[in-house]
Amino acid sequence: MATATIERLIGKSIKRREDPRFITGRGTYVDDVKLPGTTHAVFVRSPHAHARIKKIDTTAAAKHPGVVAIFTGKDMTGVNSLPCGWLLPDLKVPPHMPLASDAARYVGDPVAVVIAETEDAALDAADKVKVTWDVLPAVSATDKADARTSAQIHEVAPSNVAFKWQIGDAGAVDTAFRNAARVVKKKIVNQRLVANPMEPRACLARYDAATGDLTLWVTSQNPHVHRLLMAAFVLGIPEQKVRVIAPDVGGAFGSKIFLYNEETICSWATRQIKRPVRWTSTRREAFQTDAHGRDHVTEAEMGFAADGKIVGLRVKTIANMGAYLSTFAPAVPTYLYATLLNGVYTIPAIHAHVTGVFTNTTPVDAYRGAGRPEAAYLLERMIEAGAAALKMDTVEIRRKNFIPKFDNGFQTQVALNYDSGNYAAAFDKLLRMLDYRKARSDQEAARKQGRFLGIGFSTYIEACSIAPSKVVGSLGAQAGLYESGKVRVHPTGGVTVYTGSHSHGQGHETTFSQLVADELGIPMEQIEIVHGDTGAIPFGMGTYGSRSASVGGTALLMSLNKIKEKGKKIAAHLLEASPGDIEYANGQFQVKGFPGKAVPFGQVALTAYVPHKYPEGLEPGLEETSFYDPSNFCFPFGAHACVVEVDRDTGQVKVLRYLAVDDVGNVMNPMIVDGMVHGGIAQGVGQALLEGAVYDKDGQLVTGSLMDYCMPRADNLPVLKVDMTKTASPSNPLGIKGCGEAGAIAAPVAVINAITDAIGSEDLAMPATAQTVWQALQKANNRREAA
Amino acid sequence: MKLPVKMTINGQMYSHEVEPRLLLVHYIRETVGLTGTHVGCDTSQCGACTILMGGQAVKACNFFAVQCDGAKITTIEGLAKNGELHPIQQGFWEKHGLQCGFCTPGMILAAHQMLERYPKPSEEQIRHQLEGNLCRCTGYHNIVKAIQWAAEQMAGKK
Numbered sequence: 053m054a055t056a057t058i059e060r061l062i063g064k065s066i067k068r069r070e071d072p073r074f075i076t077g078r079g080t081y082v083d084d085v086k087l088p089g090t091t092h093a094v095f096v097r098s099p100h101a102h103a104r105i106k107k108i109d110t111t112a113a114a115k116h117p118g119v120v121a122i123f124t125g126k127d128m129t130g131v132n133s134l135p136c137g138w139l140l141p142d143l144k145v146p147p148h149m150p151l152a153s154d155a156a157r158y159v160g161d162p163v164a165v166v167i168a169e170t171e172d173a174a175l176d177a178a179d180k181v182k183v184t185w186d187v188l189p190a191v192s193a194t195d196k197a198d199a200r201t202s203a204q205i206h207e208v209a210p211s212n213v214a215f216k217w218q219i220g221d222a223g224a225v226d227t228a229f230r231n232a233a234r235v236v237k238k239k240i241v242n243q244r245l246v247a248n249p250m251e252p253r254a255c256l257a258r259y260d261a262a263t264g265d266l267t268l269w270v271t272s273q274n275p276h277v278h279r280l281l282m283a284a285f286v287l288g289i290p291e292q293k294v295r296v297i298a299p300d301v302g303g304a305f306g307s308k309i310f311l312y313n314e315e316t317i318c319s320w321a322t323r324q325i326k327r328p329v330r331w332t333s334t335r336r337e338a339f340q341t342d343a344h345g346r347d348h349v350t351e352a353e354m355g356f357a358a359d360g361k362i363v364g365l366r367v368k369t370i371a372n373m374g375a376y377l378s379t380f381a382p383a384v385p386t387y388l389y390a391t392l393l394n395g396v397y398t399i400p401a402i403h404a405h406v407t408g409v410f411t412n413t414t415p416v417d418a419y420r421g422a423g424r425p426e427a428a429y430l431l432e433r434m435i436e437a438g439a440a441a442l443k444m445d446t447v448e449i450r451r452k453n454f455i456p457k458f459d460n461g462f463q464t465q466v467a468l469n470y471d472s473g474n475y476a477a478a479f480d481k482l483l484r485m486l487d488y489r490k491a492r493s494d495q496e497a498a499r500k501q502g503r504f505l506g507i508g509f510s511t512y513i514e515a516c517s518i519a520p521s522k523v524v525g526s527l528g529a530q531a532g533l534y535e536s537g538k539v540r541v542h543p544t545g546g547v548t549v550y551t552g553s554h555s556h557g558q559g560h561e562t563t564f565s566q567l568v569a570d571e572l573g574i575p576m577e578q579i580e581i582v583h584g585d586t587g588a589i590p591f592g593m594g595t596y597g598s599r600s601a602s603v604g605g606t607a608l609l610m611s612l613n614k615i616k617e618k619g620k621k622i623a624a625h626l627l628e629a630s631p632g633d634i635e636y637a638n639g640q641f642q643v644k645g646f647p648g649k650a651v652p653f654g655q656v657a658l659t660a661y662v663p664h665k666y667p668e669g670l671e672p673g674l675e676e677t678s679f680y681d682p683s684n685f686c687f688p689f690g691a692h693a694c695v696v697e698v699d700r701d702t703g704q705v706k707v708l709r710y711l712a713v714d715d716v717g718n719v720m721n722p723m724i725v726d727g728m729v730h731g732g733i734a735q736g737v738g739q740a741l742l743e744g745a746v747y748d749k750d751g752q753l754v755t756g757s758l759m760d761y762c763m764p765r766a767d768n769l770p771v772l773k774v775d776m777t778k779t780a781s782p783s784n785p786l787g788i789k790g791c792g793e794a795g796a797i798a799a800p801v802a803v804i805n806a807i808t809d810a811i812g813s814e815d816l817a818m819p820a821t822a823q824t825v826w827q828a829l830q831k832a833n834n835r836r837e838a839a
Numbered sequence: 840m841k842l843p844v845k846m847t848i849n850g851q852m853y854s855h856e857v858e859p860r861l862l863l864v865h866y867i868r869e870t871v872g873l874t875g876t877h878v879g880c881d882t883s884q885c886g887a888c889t890i891l892m893g894g895q896a897v898k899a900c901n902f903f904a905v906q907c908d909g910a911k912i913t914t915i916e917g918l919a920k921n922g923e924l925h926p927i928q929q930g931f932w933e934k935h936g937l938q939c940g941f942c943t944p945g946m947i948l949a950a951h952q953m954l955e956r957y958p959k960p961s962e963e964q965i966r967h968q969l970e971g972n973l974c975r976c977t978g979y980h981n982i983v984k985a986i987q988w989a990a991e992q993m994a995g996k997k
Contacts, residue, residue, distance in 0.1 A: 067932060074940030075928040075947065077875015077915030084874035172858065250879045250887055250941040250975050302877070302941030303975050335880035557939030557976050723935050727981055731938065734978030758884035758973070766969035766979040771962070795978070 058573050058638050061566040065723035068562045079300040082254040082269045083332045091120050093331040094174035096164040096181045098156030101190035101412035101751020113180035118173030121325050124164045125153025135285045136377040137530045143215045146206035148376035150313045157375035160340025190412035190751035194372040195349045197409035205410045214373050214408035219390050224401035228364030232355030236437040242426045244347035244745040247419045251302020252333035255315040259322040270315045272298040273308045274594020279586050281311040298584040301556035306418040307342045309596050310379035339756045345419020347372035348426050354434040360449045364401040373408045374415035381417045388423030394464035395431040396475040396511050397453040402465040412751040420796040428512040432801040460782045470687045471783045478777045479691040482713040486693045504698040506810025510802040515685040516790030517602035534681035536590040537607030541674035543661040545654030548580045552592015553604030563720045571612040573639030598790030606784045610678035619656045625667040626651050686781040688789035690714035692798040696806040703826025711773045717781040717789030725791045729774050732795020738764040740803035744819045846910045849917025857904050864888040866904035875915040875944050886972030889945035890914050896952035915944035926992040936985030938976035950986045
């Protein structure tokens with residue numbers, strides 16, 4: 053019996069399998085999980101950026117009807133500090149208690165929790181908790197944190213310095229600059245952002261006193277990491293008695309990687325009161341307590357030869373850590389930022405020095421792109437400055453500096469070894485899409501009519517599928533960075549896949565099904581993808597750093613291969629052939645070259661569980677688990693272009709066109725990849741034009757709601773034109789590089805470069821609001837008039 | 840002090856005694872138990888809680904439940920009829936108009952009213968009409984396409 057070749061699904065835009073539940077309102081997010089007897093937690097938070105806690109009086113609150121319990125930090129005996137999971141040499145790690153009991157160090161720092169029968173009762177009672185504060189001076193500005201006059205935040209960190217760290221060759225840069233034709237210098241600020249996934253963080257903790265089991269539903273990108281950190285490091289309870297479930301999660305963008313105070317406190321509290329405890333963040337709390345992103349102040353210098361070739365780069369960055377070290381905070385401005393400063397260019401000498409500082413602000417950690425947008429922003433602003441200084445075209449100067457095409461390895465000046473790249477190809481494709489010459493002539497024509505159009509470019513490189521464990525361990529990671537994948541074949545031939553990756557919008561239920569369907573030659577309907585439950589899946593590291601397809605997907609592939617190998621032995625026995633003569637094709641095990649002599653997948657599955665006619669010595673069952681630890685990062689790259697119009701009277705910027713060519717390696721589902729690129733671009737345009745978390749000098753968050761923090765809306769964006777080049781990654785067998793962060797990395801600087809091109813001004817701070825642009829325009833005009 | 844409130848949601852009559860301060864969105868989610876309507880903010884900016892009240896798209900966080908006595912409400916759970924997706928729901932699926940899905944119910948119901956007002960909306964109109972709804976995943980690109988797709992389907996049906 054010959055079987056027709058089954059159509060391959062990898063590489064096709066298959067509609068998402070998860071969508072029917074979301075478009076009918078039947079998703080299950082954490083706040084949708086209801087348990088009988090649930091109590092509601094409300095946190096009492098510091099209204100001050102820095103204040104000693106003199107006294108917390110809960111007497112009146114405790115008498116409020118419906119209150120079940122009130123806890124302060126002093127009640128949480130035996131509970132440890134929230135850990136920092138990335139330790140740099142000589143890093144100052146201050147204690148970060150779930151409930152602050154000595155002092156509050158940022159607005160929103162929780163100091164007590166009120167648990168009541170209803171949320172209203174908890175809110176009302178929380179108002180009655182009286183905290184006597186001794187308000188202390190605060191510091192919020194990144195570049196003032198280590199000033200002698202600034203407030204001291206932690207005893208362990210003199211001058212508020214968390215770490216000083218460097219990479220590269222300072223001497224080589226000095227030499228390069230001495231011989232350079234021009235050295236351009238710039239102060240570059242990458243402002244603070246708030247991730248703002250549409251679903252606020254939430255948790256529901258249930259302790260079962262009969263079994264001693266704790267179940268925590270939490271908005272997490274990595275439920276195993278949550279479980280490990282919380283159980284082993286903070287609460288000191290056995291990991292095997294804790295189950296963490298991250299069901300449908302409504303976006304994350306990094307902000308749901310970290311172990312936060314709230315889920316830790318609810319998990320502790322349910323053990324005290326023996327009832328489920330629920331907490332859902334308000335958006336205001338999200339602004340105050342979700343880890344923020346970016347917040348760098350940098351002095352950068354780039355040296356050029358007369359022909360436009362870059363000769364060296366010197367970078368001094370101050371990175372704001374906020375009030376405490378969030379879970380992976382120290383890694384972001386060091387190994388995810390400075391190691392990317394080679395970009396896609398040949399830069400013979402690089403040196404970067406990074407100072408991490410504490411301030412009285414919300415902790416800062418990874419937000420979409422995490423370090424890489426900061427690196428791309430810096431490089432692409434500096435190369436523009438170089439082009440201006442040398443009076444070169446911005447396209448020409450980039451072309452001159454691209455690293456030439458390579459297939460397997462390029463050693464940078466800052467530790468990383470790129471996997472494969474063809475940077476000029478992506479850029480050339482972008483120029484064709486844009487029709488660069490026409491865009492410039494349109495710009496000139498518009499200028500004659502008094503309209504200010506600008507064209508901006510950016511290129512970027514990203515380090516994705518963050519791993520291998522050995523390397524990140526040597527750099528300070530306190531975790532491994534592999535992924536797990538388990539494939540369970542049921543007796544009827546159905547397949548359940550358990551992945552350590554976690555989907556919070558990425559569509560793994562679809563893409564991983566595509567992979568399994570192709571490998572096993574069975575329909576997608578026969579495949580179920582399970583993720584986000586430590587009770588069901590092997591230890592996994594979760595989803596961030598664009599790692600699911602490349603690392604999680606490869607772990608699955610390994611298990612699928614093991615399934616096929618075992619299946620061959622079973623089939624060989626049934627066919628009375630040697631296992632070496634069996635191949636797997638089109639959903640059946642067949643004698644090589646004889647598709648008529650075959651057993652279908654389902655029959656092998658059934659035989660594995662009903663092993664009557666079975667190979668001697670072979671275990672029954674058909675289930676395999678793999679852990680994949682890659683040999684290197686993957687390095688996606690790309691080039692983006694933006695055309696803006698600036699209203700010369702108001703400074704209002706309108707994005708007229710946005711084009712992107714990304715190379716994310718091999719692609720499992722182009723529709724999903726394009727969708728992620730769109731979303732990243734929107735966040736990047738948001739950073740460029742609209743978004744910015746602002747603290748006043750006393751540490752009050754003045755952008756504390758969606759009324760003050762401007763998120764991109766549909767009419768802030770044009771139709772996005774996205775395309776790809778495909779350079780397979782040699783780092784994993786799927787050839788995938790990763791696509792989750794591309795847009796957020798490339799977009800901010802493409803937009804800013806377009807605006808500076810339009811207004812003829814070099815200096816422009818993000819977000820480029822109408823007011824900021826108008827001021828830059830006036831300055832540029834004044835300069836022109838003076839000249 | 841609790842007050843009585845009656846309303847019809849997705850064709851079914853509900854009757855409860857509720858706190859006067861209970862917001863309609865919490866009434867729908869917690870009291871009635873329809874969790875497809877989401878809460879994404881506390882300043883009525885995000886639109887995740889958008890529902891149809893008397894055919895009008897409104898943000899359910901902007902009403903107290905007791906204000907809505909006698910109201911006829913459709914939530915996302917009530918949009919598909921007899922197991923058949925509404926063309927807007929279908930459009931979001933066809934055009935990949937969602938990723939995490941959290942803003943989606945509100946987006947779909949906002950689009951519902953938009954297409955009643957403007958059966959053939961221009962791209963600009965769609966973007967403008969979506970002013971009240973935030974999405975952090977899609978960059979709105981495929982949401983616009985989904986609504987365009989739905990508009991075409993609905994025009995074809997008439």
